[in-house]
Amino acid sequence: MLPSFFVSLNHPMQSINHHPFTKGLLTWYRQHARELPWRQTQDPYAIWLSEVVLQQTRVAQGLPYYLKLLEVFPTVESLAHADESVLFRHWQGLGYYSRARNLHKTAKLVVSDFQGKFPTTYDALIQLPGVGPYTAAAIASFAFGEAKPVVDGNVFRILARYFGIETDILHSSARKEFTEVAQELIPNDLAAEFNQAIMDFGSLQCSPAPSCGSCPLSLTCFAFQQKRISDFPVKQKKAKQRNRYFNYFIVEQGKRILIRERKEKDIWSGLWEFYLVESPQVEELESIMEMDENLSTLLQGATIQSLKSPKLHILSHQKIHCRAWHIQVPDNLDISMLDGFQWIQPEDFEKLGKSVLLLNLITDNLHLQIFNDSMPR
DNA sequence: AAGCCGGGGCG
DNA sequence: CGCCCAGGCTT
Numbered sequence A: 001m002l003p004s005f006f007v008s009l010n011h012p013m014q015s016i017n018h019h020p021f022t023k024g025l026l027t028w029y030r031q032h033a034r035e036l037p038w039r040q041t042q043d044p045y046a047i048w049l050s051e052v053v054l055q056q057t058r059v060a061q062g063l064p065y066y067l068k069l070l071e072v073f074p075t076v077e078s079l080a081h082a083d084e085s086v087l088f089r090h091w092q093g094l095g096y097y098s099r100a101r102n103l104h105k106t107a108k109l110v111v112s113d114f115q116g117k118f119p120t121t122y123d124a125l126i127q128l129p130g131v132g133p134y135t136a137a138a139i140a141s142f143a144f145g146e147a148k149p150v151v152d153g154n155v156f157r158i159l160a161r162y163f164g165i166e167t168d169i170l171h172s173s174a175r176k177e178f179t180e181v182a183q184e185l186i187p188n189d190l191a192a193e194f195n196q197a198i199m200d201f202g203s204l205q206c207s208p209a210p211s212c213g214s215c216p217l218s219l220t221c222f223a224f225q226q227k228r229i230s231d232f233p234v235k236q237k238k239a240k241q242r243n244r245y246f247n248y249f250i251v252e253q254g255k256r257i258l259i260r261e262r263k264e265k266d267i268w269s270g271l272w273e274f275y276l277v278e279s280p281q282v283e284e285l286e287s288i289m290e291m292d293e294n295l296s297t298l299l300q301g302a303t304i305q306s307l308k309s310p311k312l313h314i315l316s317h318q319k320i321h322c323r324a325w326h327i328q329v330p331d332n333l334d335i336s337m338l339d340g341f342q343w344i345q346p347e348d349f350e351k352l353g354k355s356v357l358l359l360n361l362i363t364d365n366l367h368l369q370i371f372n373d374s375m376p377r
Numbered sequence B: 001a002a003g004c005c006g007g008g009g010c011g
Numbered sequence C: 001c002g003c004c005c006a007g008g009c010t011t
Helices: A020-032 A044-054 A059-072 A076-081 A084-091 A098-113 A133-144 A153-163 A174-185 A191-205 A285-291 A293-298 A356-363
Strands: A242-253 A256-261 A272-279 A303-307 A312-314 A318-328 A341-344
Touching: A020 A191, A044 A059, A044 A098, A044 A133, A059 A084, A076 A098, A084 A098, A133 A191, A153 A174, A153 A191, A242 A293, A242 A356, A272 A285, A272 A293, A272 A356, A285 A293, A312 A356, A318 A356
Parallel strands: A242 A318
Antiparallel strands: A242 A256, A242 A272, A256 A272, A256 A341, A303 A318, A312 A318
């Protein structure tokens, strides 16, 4: 849904789109258009080739590959009849190699099922292997003038800023919403130009670090007017789930246990925990001891037994793989206080804040003498 | 809905 | 050097 100042078109066949965004964009493009080789042709084969090469690929990186591929495979027939290994040889270094496989598939398909002529509509193009919503819209508009808007990262960014669209662009519903907005903006008689324009505008003017000072659309741009340029597009921080391996040691001497407060800039800061050794992966006890000098010292003359523990603790952005051991240090062993650690009576430890992982660990091991009657269930 | 595929550019 | 890129396919 466009903001209210958008004058909605009454019928879809209207030929001129008067929206200030569209007018400004096209005016800008006529002064700033990049000269790119695939813009000199109407050949759907060359356009398709360029679009596949440019998927997830910067123009500067894809350009030499496009030129070479078009030279080696000037027609869809030549590509269809080529040995796939030859195609891969020329794709080498470009990445995303399934693109090459699908390119060959589609070339053979176009030759065998379509007499070497590419389908001429968005709906037919999107059926081809390696042709998704973006590429189908690009070919349909550039080669056949169909008024389908391309919606890529540039378009998400530009429309989010200009209209102040708060939708998370990583959300599954975002493509539909942004496509609907773009569909209302694209002029039926200038679809190809509009699509080329919005790509160049995203690359040259409304880039991730935009040049608003020289932008002809800034006067009507929501993000610029609100001084909220950095707020758009809204994009959920991808909280990559990191695997971490926590090895907890319940170190006991007499009736007391060794604990510390988490103070670093990390999860559970301000909460309390047992002696922890974090390892880069699952490790044998011997390896963990080697990693930690203090632990080696503590273990001299101590009895040790492995504990039941929650195997996996899932946080929004981390997976904690947990193992635990119980260490009983002889009363007569003198342990100089470890830096940052302190001894505590279990009943006092009960009063301190702990992570759910640690609470689960305790609950799983209430049979330990040290926890009897001192910890809540 | 989430994971995977690859390079290069950027701060 | 970690982060980003935002297209299409697979699971």
